[in-house]
Amino acid sequence: xxxxNEPPTQSSDDENKGPLERWTHGVLxxxxxxxxxxxxxxxVACGFFLVTTLFPxxxxxxxxxxxxxxxxxxxxxxxxxxxxAEVPFPTPQGFNVYAFVEVFQQVPFHLYVFNxxxxxxxTTVIVIALASLAGYVFGRLEFPGRGLMMLAxxxxxYFPPAAFLIPLFDAFxxxxxxxxxxxxxxxAPPRLVNTPGSMIMPFSALFLPLAxxxxxxxxxxxxxxxxxxxRVEGTTRLGALFRVIMPLSAPGVAxxxxxxxxxxxxxxxxSSIMALQNEPNQWSPLVGGILSYQTQYTTDFNLMxxxxxxxxxxxxxxxxVAQEKIVSGLTDGALKE
Amino acid sequence: xxxxxxxxxxxxxxxxxxxxxxxxEIEDGEFICLVGPSGCGKSTTMETIAGLTKPTEGTITxxxxxxxxxxxxxxxxxxxxxxxxxxPHMDVYENVSFGLRLRKYDKDEIDRxxxxxxxxxxxxxMLDREPTELxxxxxxxxxxxxxxxxxxxxxxMDEPLANLDAKLRVHMRTELQRLHKQxxxxxxxxxxxxxxAMTMSDRIAVINAGELQQIAPPLTCYNExxxxxxxxxxxxxxxxxxxxxxxxxxxxxxxxxxEFDVDGLDLETGSxxxxxxxxxxxxxxxxxxxxxxxxxxxxxxxxxxxxxxDEIFVYLSLExxxxxxxxxxxxxxxxxxxxxxxxxxxxxxxxxxxxVVLDRSKIHLFxxxxxxxxxxxxxxxxxxxxxxxxxxxxxAEIDSGGRSE
Numbered sequence: 234x235x236x237x238n239e240p241p242t243q244s245s246d247d248e249n250k251g252p253l254e255r256w257t258h259g260v261l262x263x264x265x266x267x268x269x270x271x272x273x274x275x276x277v278a279c280g281f282f283l284v285t286t287l288f289p290x291x292x293x294x295x296x297x298x299x300x301x302x303x304x305x306x307x308x309x310x311x312x313x314x315x316x317x318a319e320v321p322f323p324t325p326q327g328f329n330v331y332a333f334v335e336v337f338q339q340v341p342f343h344l345y346v347f348n349x350x351x352x353x354x355x356t357t358v359i360v361i362a363l364a365s366l367a368g369y370v371f372g373r374l375e376f377p378g379r380g381l382m383m384l385a386x387x388x389x390x391y392f393p394p395a396a397f398l399i400p401l402f403d404a405f406x407x408x409x410x411x412x413x414x415x416x417x418x419x420x421a422p423p424r425l426v427n428t429p430g431s432m433i434m435p436f437s438a439l440f441l442p443l444a445x446x447x448x449x450x451x452x453x454x455x456x457x458x459x460x461x462x463x464r465v466e467g468t469t470r471l472g473a474l475f476r477v478i479m480p481l482s483a484p485g486v487a488x489x490x491x492x493x494x495x496x497x498x499x500x501x502x503x504s505s506i507m508a509l510q511n512e513p514n515q516w517s518p519l520v521g522g523i524l525s526y527q528t529q530y531t532t533d534f535n536l537m538x539x540x541x542x543x544x545x546x547x548x549x550x551x552x553x554v555a556q557e558k559i560v561s562g563l564t565d566g567a568l569k570e
Numbered sequence: 571x572x573x574x575x576x577x578x579x580x581x582x583x584x585x586x587x588x589x590x591x592x593x594x595e596i597e598d599g600e601f602i603c604l605v606g607p608s609g610c611g612k613s614t615t616m617e618t619i620a621g622l623t624k625p626t627e628g629t630i631t632x633x634x635x636x637x638x639x640x641x642x643x644x645x646x647x648x649x650x651x652x653x654x655x656x657x658p659h660m661d662v663y664e665n666v667s668f669g670l671r672l673r674k675y676d677k678d679e680i681d682r683x684x685x686x687x688x689x690x691x692x693x694x695x696m697l698d699r700e701p702t703e704l705x706x707x708x709x710x711x712x713x714x715x716x717x718x719x720x721x722x723x724x725x726x727m728d729e730p731l732a733n734l735d736a737k738l739r740v741h742m743r744t745e746l747q748r749l750h751k752q753x754x755x756x757x758x759x760x761x762x763x764x765x766x767a768m769t770m771s772d773r774i775a776v777i778n779a780g781e782l783q784q785i786a787p788p789l790t791c792y793n794e795x796x797x798x799x800x801x802x803x804x805x806x807x808x809x810x811x812x813x814x815x816x817x818x819x820x821x822x823x824x825x826x827x828x829e830f831d832v833d834g835l836d837l838e839t840g841s842x843x844x845x846x847x848x849x850x851x852x853x854x855x856x857x858x859x860x861x862x863x864x865x866x867x868x869x870x871x872x873x874x875x876x877x878x879x880d881e882i883f884v885y886l887s888l889e890x891x892x893x894x895x896x897x898x899x900x901x902x903x904x905x906x907x908x909x910x911x912x913x914x915x916x917x918x919x920x921x922x923x924x925x926v927v928l929d930r931s932k933i934h935l936f937x938x939x940x941x942x943x944x945x946x947x948x949x950x951x952x953x954x955x956x957x958x959x960x961x962x963x964x965x966a967e968i969d970s971g972g973r974s975e
Contacts, residue, residue, distance in 0.1 A: 458655035461622050465726075466669035466716070467643040480659045 345522025368448030451485030
């Protein structure tokens with residue numbers, strides 16, 4: 234009965250309001266209008282994130298395709314005509330696809346990519362294997378001091394990696410370990426600089442805590458019954474871990490593996506020091522390769538950009554593949570408890 | 571097929587004793603139920619047999635082998651779990667063949683055994699399904715198939731039917747019994763449901779607070795419970811208990827007396843004794859003729875009726891004042907209440923004065939302090955003279971009972 238009276242009063246209200254006020258009122262009262270607003274906001278937010286994440290890649294592409302002389306000269310035509318106005322937007326000055334070939338001609342860039350890939354793969358395998366054991370222990374077993382040990386492991390991950398650098402470098406050079414002040418030689422470690430060992434060991438140690446933390450959470454959520462069933466059926470505890478608990482924690486394992494892999498693939502700080510020269514046969518990593526386009530007097534920005542794009546590609550493929558695994562793991566892993 | 575022996579098995583967690591000095595001998599091919607209330611240690615007992623937990627003390631023998639320190643996989647046991655515990659990342663075939671594949675059987679042998687197991691539990695044609703695509707009962711059957719496919723010496727079942735709905739549970743109960751007949755394997759079955767234990771097992775082991783109370787065939791547990799706990803736990807609804815004091819002529823309680831020859835008991839007069847009687851052993855005085863030995867008449871007021879179809883449960887209040895409505899459990903332990911089951915045709919009303927008698931041959935006496943059973947049935951210790959008196963009174967009550975109808 235109120236409906237008969239309402240439209241006239243509302244319209245008289247509307248007449249007194251400004252357009253913004255009318256619109257806000259409409260959004261608050263009309264669900265269809267509200268949905269439209271939400272959708273619009275979604276696209277705005279989405280667009281914002283896409284632009285901020287993808288623009289650097291576009292900028293790399295612009296730099297790679299622009300000949301280096303033009304990059305150095307500056308003075309670009311950075312505006313494009315858009316809806317009648319000149320909008321500032323960088324576009325490639327020329328189409329120098331040859332840069333992507335030159336990347337490999339000037340420097341054996343593929344070797345640097347290979348180095349980083351091997352370092353990252355081996356580190357990931359070691360980290361996942363060790364973190365699985367630790368995650369099983371922390372996530373599924375009850376023992377005194379568990380919380381304290383977990384805290385200690387996490388505390389290690391908060392240490393700045395630079396703090397380990399000097400003692401490790403000293404040790405990896407093959408110098409004898411000497412008791413401070415007394416001068417007693419304990420043992421002489423093997424000379425590991427310029428070998429993958431000098432990089433994989435510190436990487437594994439540095440990225441283990443995070444992986445342990447992730448896997449502890451995931452392994453702790455697998456029902457005890459499944460592990461018990463596997464053990465009664467004929468596995469050891471270790472067998473149950475690898476045959477039942479790990480496959481069911483696939484999303485967690487994939488997350489830990491991808492994070493570790495990306496972190497090591499991008500790593501430069503440790504490896505630049507452990508590889509004494511920036512040479513691919515001394516296990517210098519990807520970033521070292523990119524930097525080698527810079528000489529004392531010249532910097533090939535276009536080649537550095539092209540090399541960056543080439544270096545990102547394997548990572549891109551890996552993440553896409555792992556993403557599929559993560560999603561399938563999430564949907565398949567519905568546990569009956 | 572194998573005997574299973576538990577010798578002084580004790581399991582302690584920090585300060586809690588989950589299993590206390592358990593001694594059980596399970597015969598080859600026997601179906602035995604471990605039954606008790608939640609948290610009584612029955613599942614822990616099962617886990618020590620399976621090898622999932624190590625007992626603090628004691629030894630466990632399967633067949634001729636001392637398995638106390640063996641890992642679960644080397645014990646020759648298989649287990650069905652309460653939460654079913656199918657591996658969600660494997661299909662039915664992979665689930666069932668898991669144990670065989672780990673033991674590196676031939677592909678043909680595995681196929682043959684899986685097919686046979688699937689046939690036994692009626693899962694033909696479902697081997698390529700995922701566990702999530704199956705109903706609860708089917709999942710449970712896959713779990714059973716996984717257990718039987720290895721042809722274990724001993725089958726452990728930890729409340730396998732607890733997560734199924736009531737109708738399916740009764741159906742699976744029958745299937746498990748058929749399975750036992752077919753396989754003739756030792757089965758150890760844990761349940762908190764005394765009805766399951768009664769219907770399925772060769773023997774019941776009643777456990778309370780980690781201690782074995784009684785291990786006997788179901789009907790022995792029912793008719794001759796070893797102590798008050800077993801008497802109260804086995805049977806539904808629960809047995810009525812009335813606390814009283816032993817005198818020279820029998821038992822005196824707050825509301826009625828029982829006369830019997832106390833010489834047969836090894837107790838002094840004045841000792842506290844609890845009388846127990848099952849609901850079906852209480853009769854309205856009017857129908858007491860058929861009893862060979864009925865007790866003195868007890869006057870009571872009916873409180874609440876629970877018609878079950880095949881019988882009616884009547885809550886009797888022995889006091890004049892109306893007591894608040896009680897649940898079955900409360901009623902059985904309150905000494906001013908009795909629960910009686912009567913014929914469904916009985917015309918009995920709420921808040922009605924009735925006279926009831928107890929079947930003296932079915933009265934159990936327990937020592938109140940220890941809970942140990944003293945005698946089952948007190949008709950034998952009655953003297954002839956007292957029997958006469960009871961007869962006369964019983965006749966008198968039949969008349970009055972007739973009036974009330």
